Every structure is written in C-alpha cells, then in structure tokens.
Amino acid sequence: MSTSTVAPNEAVVPESDVAVAVEGITKRFPGVVANHDVTFAVRRGTVHALVGENGAGKSTLMKILYGIQQPDEGTITVDGRRITPKNPADAIAAGVGMVFQHFMLADNLTVTENVVLGAEKLHGIGGAARAEIVRISDQYGLGVDPDALVADLGVGARQRVEILKVLYRGVKVLILDEPTAVLVPQEVDALFANLAELKREGLTVIFISHKLDEVLSVADAITVIRRGTTVTTIDDPSTIGSRQLAELMVGSELPTPQTEESTVTDREMLRIDGVSLAGGAEVGRDLLSDISLTIHAGEVVGIAGVEGNGQQELVEIAMGMREPTAGRVLLGETDVSDWGVREIREAGVGYIPADRHRQGMLLDAPLWENRMLGHQTQEPNGAHGMLRNRAARKDTERIVREYDVRTPGVDVTAGSLSGGNQQKLIIGREMSHDPVVLVASHPTRGVDVGAQAAIWDHLRAARREGLGVLLVSADLEELIGLSDTIHVILRGAITATFDADVVTSEDLGAAMTGAGTAAATDPTTTEAAR
Ligand SMILES: Nc1ncnc2c1ncn2[C@@H]1O[C@H](COP(=O)(O)OP(=O)(O)OP(=O)(O)O)[C@@H](O)[C@H]1O
Numbered sequence: 011m012s013t014s015t016v017a018p019n020e021a022v023v024p025e026s027d028v029a030v031a032v033e034g035i036t037k038r039f040p041g042v043v044a045n046h047d048v049t050f051a052v053r054r055g056t057v058h059a060l061v062g063e064n065g066a067g068k069s070t071l072m073k074i075l076y077g078i079q080q081p082d083e084g085t086i087t088v089d090g091r092r093i094t095p096k097n098p099a100d101a102i103a104a105g106v107g108m109v110f111q112h113f114m115l116a117d118n119l120t121v122t123e124n125v126v127l128g129a130e131k132l133h134g135i136g137g138a139a140r141a142e143i144v145r146i147s148d149q150y151g152l153g154v155d156p157d158a159l160v161a162d163l164g165v166g167a168r169q170r171v172e173i174l175k176v177l178y179r180g181v182k183v184l185i186l187d188e189p190t191a192v193l194v195p196q197e198v199d200a201l202f203a204n205l206a207e208l209k210r211e212g213l214t215v216i217f218i219s220h221k222l223d224e225v226l227s228v229a230d231a232i233t234v235i236r237r238g239t240t241v242t243t244i245d246d247p248s249t250i251g252s253r254q255l256a257e258l259m260v261g262s263e264l265p266t267p268q269t270e271e272s273t274v275t276d277r278e279m280l281r282i283d284g285v286s287l288a289g290g291a292e293v294g295r296d297l298l299s300d301i302s303l304t305i306h307a308g309e310v311v312g313i314a315g316v317e318g319n320g321q322q323e324l325v326e327i328a329m330g331m332r333e334p335t336a337g338r339v340l341l342g343e344t345d346v347s348d349w350g351v352r353e354i355r356e357a358g359v360g361y362i363p364a365d366r367h368r369q370g371m372l373l374d375a376p377l378w379e380n381r382m383l384g385h386q387t388q389e390p391n392g393a394h395g396m397l398r399n400r401a402a403r404k405d406t407e408r409i410v411r412e413y414d415v416r417t418p419g420v421d422v423t424a425g426s427l428s429g430g431n432q433q434k435l436i437i438g439r440e441m442s443h444d445p446v447v448l449v450a451s452h453p454t455r456g457v458d459v460g461a462q463a464a465i466w467d468h469l470r471a472a473r474r475e476g477l478g479v480l481l482v483s484a485d486l487e488e489l490i491g492l493s494d495t496i497h498v499i500l501r502g503a504i505t506a507t508f509d510a511d512v513v514t515s516e517d518l519g520a521a522m523t524g525a526g527t528a529a530a531t532d533p534t535t536t537e538a539a540r
C-alpha cells in the first residue's frame with residue numbers, strides 16, 4: 011500500500027485517511043448534465059456533508075456511489091480500492107450503504123424480519139440474527155427494539171431501523187440523503203448523537219441536508235455542489251456561516267428576506283369546530299379530540315407537533331378525505347363536514363400533501379399532466395369536461411418559470427425531477443387556481459434555502475390578498491416565520507396556542523413533547539384553551 015504512487019491530481023488528503031474518493035464523475039441524463047467532473051475526498055471517521063441547490067446533483071452522485079446509477083465518466087475509490095458498483099448489492103459488498111428519505115421498510119413485519127430480509131445468509135433468521143441486531147443497536151446507541159412491529163414505529167425509530175439495516179450488512183460508509191427533513195428537532199438531536207457514535211467506531215457518514223445550520227453543527231467537512239460540479243470542500247466548517255454557505259451554493263449574494271406585517275382580517279375562511287375523530291379499537295383513543303380553530307382571510311395558522319399526533323388526520327378532515335365523528339368543518343358560512351375531497355377542492359381549497367409520492371404526483375407522467383392532477387375540471391386544464399392539454403402545457407411552462415423548477419422541459423416525467431423541484435411544481439400548481447384556503451403539509455420539505463425563501467414570499471403575497479392557510483410543518487423556523495398563530499397538537503388535542511410573533515422554537519419544542527404547557531396559552535386567542 012505504502013509503495014503506491016500518488017498521481018498529482020489525486021486528492022490532497024493522505025491516502026490512508028481517505029474512506030471515499032470521488033474523481034471526475036460525470037453523469038448525463040437526456041437534456042441534463044446531473045454531475046459534471048465531481049471530485050472530492052471523504053476522510054474516514056468523519057461526517058461529510060454535501061450541500062447544494064435543488065437539482066444540483068447531490069442525490070444522483072449518491073446513487074452512483076450506491077450502484078443505483080452508473081457514471082458516464084470518473085472513478086470511485088473506497089478504502090483505496092477502485093469500485094464500479096452495478097447495483098446496491100455490489101456497493102454493500104464494497105462497504106457502502108445508503109438510507110433514503112422515503113423509507114422502504116415493510117410495515118407488517120417486525121424489526122428483525124425487516125433487517126434480515128435479503129441478508130439471511132449472514133446470521134440466519136432466528137436467535138443469532140436477533141442477537142446481532144441487539145448488539146448493533148447497543149453499540150451505536152440506536153435504541154431499536156428487535157421485536158417491534160414496524161407499523162407501530164414513529165418516523166425517527168423507522169429511520170434508526172433503516173440505519174441498523176445497512177450496518178447489519180457490515181458497511182463502513184453510510185450515505186444519508188436528507189435524513190432530517192422528516193424529523194422534528196428532538197429527533198434530529200438524537201440522530202446526531204447516533205452519528206457521533208458511528209464516527210467514534212470509525213465509520214464514515216456522507217450526509218445531505220438543506221438545513222445549513224444543522225450542516226454546520228454536525229459536519230466535519232462540507233462539499234458544495236453547484237449545477238452538477240463541485241465548487242469547494244470546506245475542511246473546517248467553523249470558519250464559515252450559514253449565509254456564506256448558501257451563497258457558495260447559489261454562486262451569488264442572497265436577497266434579504268422581506269419583512270412581513272400582519273394581514274389578518276375578521277373574515278372567517280375555514281373553521282374547525284369541536285372536531286373529533288374516533289380511532290377504532292386497535293388505537294384505543296380518539297385520533298382527534300375536540301379540535302377547534304379558525305382561519306381568517308389573510309391569516310396563516312400553524313400546527314406544531316411531533317409527527318403522528320393527529321396533524322395528518324386534521325389535514326385529511328380539512329380536505330374532506332375523512333369525515334369527523336363529531337363536530338363540524340365550515341368553509342366560509344357553509345357546513346362542509348360531509349363533503350368529499352373533490353367538492354372541497356372545487357370550492358377553492360388548495361392542498362400541498364406531506365407525502366408527494368403517495369398523494370399529489372404521478373411520477374411516471376410528464377410535468378404537464380401533473381399540472382392537471384386534482385384540477386382536471388378547472389381552467390386552464392379542462393372546460394366542459396374536456397381536457398385542454400395545450401393550455402395545460404403552456405401553464406406548466408409558466409409555473410416552471412415562476413417557481414424556478416429546474417427541468418429541461420415540461421415533457422419529462424415528474425419522477426426525473428430532483429426532490430426539491432418536484433415540491434416546487436406542486437406548490438406552483440396549487441397556487442395557480444387562486445385558492446381561498448390552502449392546506450399545506452410540510453410545504454418546503456426538501457427545498458433548498460433560496461427556493462424556500464421564494465416560496466415563503468409567494469405564500470405571504472397570497473396571504474396579503476386574503477388567502478387563509480392551515481400550515482403543518484416540522485420546521486419550527488418556518489412555522490414561526492410564516493404563521494400568525496401556532497397551535498400545538500399532542501395526542502390528538504390542541505394543548506397550547508402561541509402568538510407566532512413572540513414564541514421561540516424552545517417554547518414550541520417543550521409544548522410538543524408535553525413539557526411546560528401551562529404558561530403557553532395565549533389569552534388573545536379564544537378557541538384554544540379548552
Ligand atoms: N432518472 C433521471 N432521469 C432524468 N433526469 C434526472 C434523473 N435523476 C435526476 N435527474 C436530473 O438530474 C439533476 C440532478 O438531480 P438530483 O436529484 O441529483 O438533484 P439534488 O441535488 O439531489 O436535488 P434536491 O436537493 O432537490 O434533492 C436534475 O436536473 C434532475 O432533474
């Protein structure tokens with residue numbers, strides 16, 4: 011090993027230190043160069059972050075490392091050995107594992123069954139496998155219960171199972187593509203503690219995130235990718251701030267976000283009035299109990315909560331996907347409690363779903379067809395029951411421009427867009443029909459900082475025009491920045507209400523986990539305290 015010659019263009023980090031070296035990687039798709047001459051080195055036992063705008067080429071690069079895609083040019087070296095993975099099994103054999111943002115566990119199986127699936131040769135499927143899972147869980151402080159049913163696990167726990175699943179296969183390099191996008195702050199802290207443990211044991215983590223403060227706090231080194239190319243690698247992140255980092259990503263100075271003033275009127279747009287939703291025998295409690303809130307024209311009402319405390323059910327009730335077992339939903343003056351989703355949408359309620367792959371998009375269909383989804387009967391898509399594809403295509407081009415969707419055109423499939431650009435398309439579509447009410451679940455999940463600021467500006471502009479917004483978000487900064495009022499939901503009930511002008515993320519965090527709710531209720535909002 012020590013006798014090998016080092017070519018002059020090789021990474022500057024001493025070879026023995028390097029876990030992964032990526033050199034000159036280029037990957038082309040029809041109409042797009044996703045990666046162009048990407049070069050960087052990752053030191054062993056570090057957390058190495060990858061940052062860049064939506065569509066910069068981060069996920070493509072990681073899919074190449076993990077064997078899901080093959081590069082047109084360039085080389086990958088792991089522990090000094092050149093690898094050319096043709097599929098994930100090859101990558102895992104070479105010591106590289108990856109956890110995706112969309113989890114791939116089978117709900118109806120236990121943790122052990124999920125972990126062992128496809129790796130039965132390692133430790134069988136019985137007691138030895140279970141013991142190995144317990145050992146790995148203890149070694150890295152993952153706190154995974156080998157006998158739990160995956161269906162019963164929350165988002166953070168599922169993610170730890172996914173991580174354990176790749177560790178079980180003996181990988182030395184772990185790729186995490188936007189792992190924190192789905193986590194609440196407490197879970198992010200727990201994940202970072204796990205990463206520190208992995209580092210201590212000599213593992214290497216490659217980590218992608220759009221939350222730059224988070225990146226600065228956890229990363230030992232940061233590589234910036236812009237339009238498919240590596241811009242720089244920062245070896246000492248303590249020398250840089252999040253704004254500077256964002257400017258490296260964008261390649262120019264960022265605009266300062268516009269200040270906002272309250273636009274709340276007294277016109278009621280959406281009222282949830284004493285709504286409950288029974289949970290069925292296996293749940294053993296109400297999914298929602300006696301929820302009341304009002305959204306006025308020009309008002310953003312935020313919902314904060316740890317995932318799984320009823321926010322999704324609340325959204326589904328507002329959208330007519332579920333009918334409340336008690337209470338009423340009023341749109342303006344009209345009782346819409348028993349309306350279906352199509353009627354609710356036609357009445358002017360826009361919807362940004364939490365899971366864009368399950369609701370909201372057809373990944374195999376072109377962008378312009380996705381433009382029509384859910385709005386087939388509305389202008390400019392359809393008139394008199396006829397779909398007007400030409401108009402839809404043209405309007406999709408407008409959305410692509412206005413919402414800065416990075417795509418070679420409107421005929422490519424939605425599935426070929428980067429995650430953040432898919433999200434921008436959905437937001438553009440929903441805002442295009444001048445909704446009177448917008449129900450938005452994690453609207454900027456996976457969106458880069460620049461695009462997030464632009465989307466906030468779009469939402470604030472619509473709010474000034476009288477839009478009422480129900481905003482569910484795990485991003486507390488977003489909740490505080492956009493909302494007028496924030497309700498905290500815990501075990502299906504509203505347990506605290508805050509004025510967004512004065513609340514801090516710490517206040518919200520404490521209320522979300524059930525600590526210190528006593529002082530939280532703001533006397534100026536009436537319906538929350540009961
Ligand atoms: N399978 C594919 N077919 C065609 N184009 C693709 C495919 N996968 C990615 N692309 C394109 O490659 C570019 C890079 O996409 P990639 O998903 O790597 O971006 P990203 O940096 O991960 O962005 P985000 O932060 O939004 O997730 C984008 O222009 C995208 O549209």
Ligand SMILES: [Mg+2]
Nearest residue numbers: 068069428429
């Ligand atoms: Mg991505």
